[in-house]
Amino acid sequence: MPYPIAHVMFFVLCISAAMTYVTLGAVFRKEITPTNMLNVIILLFVGGIAALFPDVTAVYNILVNGTIEHVNLGPIPTHSILFSSLAFFMGIGIGYVVYRKYDKAIYMGIFAESASLSHLLLDDLARYEIDYFYPLYNTPISIFSYVDSSISRGSFLHYLLACYISIMLLFVVIMMALFALEHLGFEFRFRPKNE
Numbered sequence: 630m631p632y633p634i635a636h637v638m639f640f641v642l643c644i645s646a647a648m649t650y651v652t653l654g655a656v657f658r659k660e661i662t663p664t665n666m667l668n669v670i671i672l673l674f675v676g677g678i679a680a681l682f683p684d685v686t687a688v689y690n691i692l693v694n695g696t697i698e699h700v701n702l703g704p705i706p707t708h709s710i711l712f713s714s715l716a717f718f719m720g721i722g723i724g725y726v727v728y729r730k731y732d733k734a735i736y737m738g739i740f741a742e743s744a745s746l747s748h749l750l751l752d753d754l755a756r757y758e759i760d761y762f763y764p765l766y767n768t769p770i771s772i773f774s775y776v777d778s779s780i781s782r783g784s785f786l787h788y789l790l791a792c793y794i795s796i797m798l799l800f801v802v803i804m805m806a807l808f809a810l811e812h813l814g815f816e817f818r819f820r821p822k823n824e
């Protein structure tokens with residue numbers, strides 16, 4: 630499994646690249662206030678914690694069971710969309726404490742959920758099989774392994790579908806992060822210049 634820092638970097642530098650780009654620009658132009666910076670740090674904290682969320686059982690199992698098992702909490706696989714959705718509620722809780730507004734708390738929840746899902750995608754990219762659809766489908770799968778499936782091994786339609794599903798999943802997680810960020814102080818707009 631990728632190291633914890635890799636999960637945090639994948640989320641901050643790749644999935645939330647737009648946030649990092651906008652923040653760095655504001656820092657270099659000296660446009661960012663200490664309050665704005667605090668908001669960014671809170672987002673980085675929530676994103677970082679949520680990006681590590683599916684590995685939370687590593688700490689539990691080391692302390693309680695003396696093992697480094699980190700993909701199951703008892704019979705429940707932590708690397709599943711179901712378990713990752715707990716990050717959504719964690720984000721809502723932190724968001725409400727920080728902003729005291731229900732709508733912003735929901736957006737923080739979506740941001741945290743995108744971070745948690747990005748963990749599953751990076752583990753998948755590292756060629757581990759993930760219990761995405763537990764308990765509906767209990768066989769671990771690696772969606773990204775289909776990306777390099779050869780046309781000769783299946784039909785052209787299968788090849789296209791395999792590519793679409795993995796890339797679309799990555800796209801959806803990035804869109805979730807952007808959607809949440811747009812409501813948490815970041816603005817992404819197309820402003821055509823008048824010629």
Ligand SMILES: [Zn+2]
Pocket residue numbers: 630683684708748752
């Ligand atoms: Zn993991």
